[in-house]
Amino acid sequence: MANEVMFTTKSEKETMDFGRFLGRQAADGLFIALTGDLGAGKTHFVQGLAEGMGIHGVVGSPTFTIMNLYEDGALPLKHFDFYRLHSEDELWNIGWEEYGQGGVVVVEWADMFPSLIPDESIHIEIALSGETERCISVSWGPMAPEEVVKEIQNYAAGH
């Protein structure tokens, strides 16, 4: 069975729609590792994800805070951005051990510290492929949650 699917989105809204879709499937322990070019759409994906999880607060970029925590949905959402982190220590110091698991964890620039990304993670790479077109590659390993993987495969097949 393939462990990667790819599809394109043609607008910011379509990328957010995919986020909303995943947000509706989200269960406790879901971990999403985001990678991709600057300005590819990672934060917009997370905005959709939050909406799909029933979170209504404005989702901004956690670039200057390292993490934003949203607790007004059924599950907490922990939104990290590793872009400006200099070392893993900084992350442990702000409580990675507690915040890096449980609820739903989503990390922008996850490839900066790959050793922090758990085996059950769903990896999503967003690549620029046109002015408003993005190539979305989703991959996972054998530890990833099966239900979510099935839903992603169906989603990709319909796009």
Ligand SMILES: Nc1ncnc2c1ncn2[C@@H]1O[C@H](COP(=O)(O)OP(=O)(O)OP(=O)(O)O)[C@@H](O)[C@H]1O
């Ligand atoms: N298909 C698309 N999907 C997502 N965003 C798109 C798309 N087409 C255009 N955009 C635009 O690309 C930008 C994406 O910004 P966003 O902050 O989400 O990117 P990012 O990957 O989080 O950037 P950074 O690396 O700085 O964190 C927005 O201005 C958005 O309107």
Ligand SMILES: [Mg+2]
């Ligand atoms: Mg961002």
